[in-house]
Amino acid sequence: MANITRGASLKERELLYRLMISQLFYDGYQTLAVNLSTLVKCTPACPPSDRLLHLVNLGLKTEAETKEAESAFIALSTGIDLDFETESSTNAPEPGSYETVYVTSHKGPCRSGVFNSDGSLVATGSVDASIKILDVEKMIAKSSIGTGDDSQLNQQNEAHHPVIRTLYDHMEEVTCLQFHPVEQLLASGSQDMTIKLYDFAKPSVKRALKTIQEASTIRCLSFHPTGDFLLVGTQHPVLRMYDVNTCQCFVGPNPADQHLGPITMINFSNSGALYVSASKDGDIKLWDGVSSRCINTFPRAHDGYEICSVVFSRNGKYVLSSGKDSLVKLWELSMSRCLIAYTGAGTAGKQLHRAQAVFNHTEDYVLFPDERTTSLCVWDSRNAERQKLLSLGHNNAVRQFCHSPTAPAFLTCSDDYRARFWYKKLDSVSA
Numbered sequence: 001m002a003n004i005t006r007g008a009s010l011k012e013r014e015l016l017y018r019l020m021i022s023q024l025f026y027d028g029y030q031t032l033a034v035n036l037s038t039l040v041k042c043t044p045a046c047p048p049s050d051r052l053l054h055l056v057n058l059g060l061k062t063e064a065e066t067k068e069a070e071s072a073f074i075a076l077s078t079g080i081d082l083d084f085e086t087e088s089s090t091n092a093p094e095p096g097s098y099e100t101v102y103v104t105s106h107k108g109p110c111r112s113g114v115f116n117s118d119g120s121l122v123a124t125g126s127v128d129a130s131i132k133i134l135d136v137e138k139m140i141a142k143s144s145i146g147t148g149d150d151s152q153l154n155q156q157n158e159a160h161h162p163v164i165r166t167l168y169d170h171m172e173e174v175t176c177l178q179f180h181p182v183e184q185l186l187a188s189g190s191q192d193m194t195i196k197l198y199d200f201a202k203p204s205v206k207r208a209l210k211t212i213q214e215a216s217t218i219r220c221l222s223f224h225p226t227g228d229f230l231l232v233g234t235q236h237p238v239l240r241m242y243d244v245n246t247c248q249c250f251v252g253p254n255p256a257d258q259h260l261g262p263i264t265m266i267n268f269s270n271s272g273a274l275y276v277s278a279s280k281d282g283d284i285k286l287w288d289g290v291s292s293r294c295i296n297t298f299p300r301a302h303d304g305y306e307i308c309s310v311v312f313s314r315n316g317k318y319v320l321s322s323g324k325d326s327l328v329k330l331w332e333l334s335m336s337r338c339l340i341a342y343t344g345a346g347t348a349g350k351q352l353h354r355a356q357a358v359f360n361h362t363e364d365y366v367l368f369p370d371e372r373t374t375s376l377c378v379w380d381s382r383n384a385e386r387q388k389l390l391s392l393g394h395n396n397a398v399r400q401f402c403h404s405p406t407a408p409a410f411l412t413c414s415d416d417y418r419a420r421f422w423y424k425k426l427d428s429v430s431a
């Protein structure tokens with residue numbers, strides 16, 4: 001009884017005991033009611049009453065309404081939230097049921113890819129130094145074009161050609177890509193030690209609008225949610241932040257905060273209040289988005305293995321990470337702990353290449369490409385239950401994996417020179 005009422009005031013406890021005793025009398029459990037009354041020294045005597053039942057029903061109704069409102073809010077804005085969700089339920093299709101609806105090829109290994117913020121565009125980058133921007137709706141429509149006479153098919157193919165821009169301005173491999181969250185700009189990083197900003201709103205654009213020269217290979221990029229700043233991770237362990245308008249560079253005020261190895265991934269939270277970084281040194285670091293001070297470090301987050309990817313959950317409460325140990329982990333930031341480990345991928349041991357772990361668009365699933373089998377591993381994000389595998393159809397390692405933020409679709413980029421766009425068609429979902 002003390003456990004039930006712990007933290008309540010003396011008057012609240014007395015009221016609770018009286019309600020319980022009255023309810024027991026009302027339900028016909030006189031002996032139990034008398035024993036409880038004697039035990040808690042309840043005076044004066046309690047009359048039979050079902051007030052407790054009414055209060056409980058009222059509380060349950062209010063709780064259900066609150067939970068429904070919270071669930072609706074979470075579904076729309078925050079994705080996974082284990083503080084409110086005790087059971088796993090989703091209407092999102094399993095990623096293992098997606099199909100390839102479009103394939104594009106480069107003249108070299110394809111090692112970078114990204115969706116824009118509304119999921120309407122994807123970009124791919126290659127060792128051949130080229131960048132392609134593709135329209136998602138046109139890729140889906142292309143897979144649905146039926147048979148007909150040659151002239152009709154040619155007109156349809158022209159109208160639905162998914163590659164809307166091909167950009168050439170780097171001298172070496174394109175290592176990373178990021179769409180601007182607001183404007184029609186695409187940022188790219190390369191082994192030629194430059195960051196380039198393309199204004200792809202102009203159909204004739206081939207060259208960059210702006211170029212930022214760095215001192216080492218660019219490895220990862222992340223725009224602030226406003227688009228005013230661009231985080232840059234390079235072969236050098238110090239994180240950079242650039243003002244997009246002036247191209248002025250900023251670094252954190254405390255050198256001791258920085259990583260000890262090359263940066264492998266950086267990402268802003270949706271609010272911009274925080275950003276997270278990962279490194280070859282095996283650490284994950286959490287940073288204040290305003291002061292650029294390191295506010296937390298997860299040392300040896302994957303048992304000292306290189307960290308391959310880090311990404312915030314939509315609500316900013318969690319960070320999902322992957323390492324070359326082939327494990328995927330969900331970190332709870334408020335408690336600074338690993339909350340869930342998603343296991344079963346990469347049973348052959350250490351990975352040779354970096355692979356990205358991501359959420360699906362509803363954050364009901366965690367996805368991770370298995371290097372050994374070239375297949376997609378999928379888990380329920382809340383209980384780590386394995387879902388069915390999906391063969392990714394590539395003839396070489398998958399080097400970049402990203403899921404659409406808004407739809408059941410993902411992109412795989414491979415050393416077999418190809419990028420595959422995967423999608424779960426609506427008719428298949430309803431079926």
